Amino acid sequence: MASVLRARKERRRVSSSPRPLPKRFQALPPSSSVDWLAEDVLAALTPAACKRPGVLDRLRQELVSTAADLAELNNDDLRDLGLGMAERRRLLSWALGEEEGHSDLTPTEELGVLAQEEQPRTNFKLEHRASLGGRPLQCLEKAERDMDLWFDLAADIQTPHLASQLKRSLSGHCNGTSGPHEMPSSREIRMKCIREDILEEQFDLTPDRMREVFFRLRRAAGGEIRSAKQLSEGLSQLGLASVAETHLARAIDTVTGGSCSSLDAAGLQLEEFEVIFSRLKLAQLLGKKDGGVSDVTQTDLLTVCDFDLHQQELKTLSGVELCKFFFGHRGIMGTEDDDDGCCPVRWVHLRNCQFELLLALAVKYRLHPLGVEDVLEQRPTKVDLCGQHIFITLEHLWVAGGADGEGASPVQVRSRHVSIICSAPPRFDTVITVDQPNRCFAEDWPGELDSGRDESDAWVSTLQSRLRRLRSRLRERKAHYLAHHIIDMCADELVQVTRAYSARLRFLEQALQGPSAGPGAGTSRPVPMSQWLEEVSLVRLQLAVVARRLRSHRSMVRRLGEAPGVCGEDRLLSYLDDVADHLEEALDDSHHLTDRCDALTVAYEIAVSREQARQREEAKQSDRRVQEQQNRHAERLNDTLFVLTVFTAIFAPVQLISGVYGMNFVNAEGHPTIPELLWPNGYAYFWIFVVLYFIVVSLFATRLFQKLRFSARAANEQVQQDRAGQSG
Structure with missing residues (x-):
């Protein structure tokens, strides 16, 4: 077919x-x-x-x-x-x-x-390249560093409305004035479409875009751009419509060295157009109305570290030094004859993602809009190769206060969003990192967030201290090794989070099996406090979030290793494989800990069932003891009543006889009318009868009492046997 x-x-x-x-x-x-x-x-x-x-x-x-x-x-x-x-x-x-x-x-x-x-344009070592249209390149490099010129030209340029709106929505967390839970949500940040409406339209200075715009402007100008009016018409199409032609003429004279004849012959070149456009954009972002530097440059959010094998230089930039960084280029460390005497590796770190500084970095380093969009919208962990840069986004998790090996306290986890931008092969000379609060973490993380001391810059300080070492292996290699080291540090923090949860679950398991302050203390299998089950359920939900972070981190590392030319050499690939193996082990541990939470939940339910059964048995035994006491009391009462009844029954006939013979009925002569009273031995006969009566009745009562007691004991034993049979 x-x-x-x-x-x-x-x-x-x-x-x-x-x-x-x-x-x-x-x-x-x-x-x-x-x-x-x-x-x-x-x-x-x-x-x-x-x-x-x-x-x-x-x-x-x-x-x-x-x-x-x-x-x-x-x-x-x-x-x-x-x-x-x-x-x-x-x-x-x-x-x-x-x-x-x-x-x-x-x-x-x-x-x-x-x-x-x-051929892509490079910003380094311009003096070793050929001249542009017969004009010396020293003028172009001098024009790039002339901040006063570009601030004056950009004084009347207005910031795009959508960019201002995005800046206001980001200003809370970018400037560090809001708390960790007061950041705008992702929906608020994606007002319309950041990439199409702001980045690609206003701040796309990638080499392909610049060539496309330049040749389109040159065709519109009739072949070459030779006047400020032609340049002004082209810049107005790129959002720079407020620049006066007199100011543009001044910029063209500065860039070309005032060579009008060469400009008429060869026209404005691509490199010169890029310098004019990029410097106007930088001045628009960093300048203000009076032609000076803006307040944003007075912050200390940007740190630059230049290093090679022999030396290292770390600066925290603000004010004029910050502007010089954006309008200038890095120097050369070492000597020209030395192989290592070349442009150093530069690490640029931006803290809290200040809006103007991020866009200024995008302009200076020609960052692709897709990568800048990922930084602004805080995309999940991923890696992309866009243009001349490698964009990596990481959801950095770490244990607040360090991991507790014994697990005596609940695990508190914090999160930051880290973006890594590395220059693509074969240069590998620049790494840009952006560290900012993770806006989605409060929504994704189960439970309350820790609001203790901020430790977000711990990995930055650790990396800077390692670069300061004289024998540091990081200083022997290029920027992609530095990017790998940052990825490795974030992966190690993820592994530490998993180990902290393992220690905490081990502590909770021991609390389930050992003595506790909860109900049932002092028994063979006590039940822990009521918060125990709630914490285990919360740990299970948090482990699910950690497992997702581990899975995305592992996929990113594998994709980074599979990207052609990204590793530079096979040694970095082996390092990435080692990081992937550690993440794989941590992911397996997180799944195991999730199963362990389920097992602990089942064990807790079994322990609770046993405790409830034990309490029910104790209640039954208590009721039985009370019933026995009541029975004994009733039995004693019955015995007393029985004795009283027996004595009453015994003495009743005697009293009747005594009452009958005690009546004093006499006849007319005064003699008793009861014949037995006239017997000579009647009194003796009475006592003989009474004694014999008492003996017979006592024997009968004793026999009856024993029979009744035997019947009662037999009934009680039968009841106890029935209860034992029911409980068995």
Whole structure:
């Protein structure tokens, strides 16, 4: 089956009218198009695309061999080849013959000119490059450092409305005036679209963007930019519409060294246009209405560290020194004859993400808008290769106050958002770090946040102390090793968080098994305090957040190691593999600790069930003891009543007899009418009867008492046996 590109070419070939020859080749003889190879044109116009894997292979696979074949491709075809938006625009402009000034050159010569125009510009060691249009480069370097000139020119430039709105929304946490829980949410920061409305429109100074804008302005000017009016019209399209032409003429004279003849002959060059545009942007960000420096430069939020093998220099910049940093370039450390005597590695650290300083860094180092957007919006842990820089975002977690090896206190975790911007290979000479409060951490983290002493700069101080060492290995290597070291430090902090939770769970497990101040203290398996289960449940939720951070950190490290050319050499790849292994182990530990929380929860529930059963048994035994006491009391009462009843029953007949024979009934002669009273031995007979009665009745009562007691004991034993059977 035919490929997509060949199918499109075939459809255009069989269309109703044949497609005319591209304008690029209309003035050339047909045979000359053979001298234009598609790969040569692609390498001249889009050198970065040729380095990407698969682009040239796809070009050969689709049988696009000559420049004429390449010129016939449309925007969709170039997208299928894997070209970016700016690269497609550049190729289409070339195919339509929109570049001026090359019509009198042969194809080979024109390719050389195109390759020279597309070569990225470097800001270092300008004195070793050729002159621009016959003008000395010393004037260009001098113009870059002239802060008074650019502050005067930018005094009337207004800050874009959307940028001012974003600055106000960020001012609370950027300037450090708000508390850790008063930062705006992510939705408030994404007011409309930061990248499209602010960064790409106003502060995109990447080399590709600058070349695109410059050549578009040059075509609009009729071939070359030779006057301040032409430059003013171009700058107005880039958001710099308030600059007077007289001021721009002064800027052009300073940049070109006042050489009007060379400007009329060669016009304004790309490097000169970049200097004018970038310095105006810097002055717009750092200046104020009266032409001086703004209040933002009086802060001490920016730290710059230049180092190489032999020396190290650390500065905290503010005021005029801060402006000199943005408008100047780093010096050369060492000697020219020494291999190490080159531009040093520079580490720029921005604390709290001050808005103007971040945009000024984006302008100075030509940062891609996608990377700056990730810093402003605090994207999760990731790595991207945008333009000439590697952008890494990290969600830094650490244990507040240091890890407690015994786990005697609950784990308090804090978070900051760290962004690392490293210059892409092969230079590896600059690292920019941005450390700011993590706005999303309060929403993602379960439980209350610790509001103790701020320790956010601990890793910065540690890294600076290591760079100050004379034999530091960091000073022997380039910037990508410094970026790796920062990633390794953040990974170690994540591992320490996991170990702190392991120690805390071990302490809670011992509290579950040992003596406790909670209910059931002093028994064989006491139950800890009521807050115990709440803390274990909270630890489980917090471990889930830590596991997500570990997983994203591990994916970032692996992707960084797989990126072509990022590691520079195999030794860094081995370091990244070691970091990934540590994160993998910590991730496994976090999963194990989560399972351990579940097991502790089950053990706690079992202990609570046993404690409740023990309490129920104790309640039953207490009720049984009370019942026994009541039974004994009732039994004693019954015995007393029984004795009283027996004595009453015994003495009742005797009393009856005594009462009957004690009545004094007599006849007329005064003799008793009861015959037994006249017996001679009647009194003796009475006592004999009474004694015999008492003996018989006592024997009968004793026998009855024993029988009743035996029946009661048998009934109690039966009841106890029934209870024992029910409890068993």
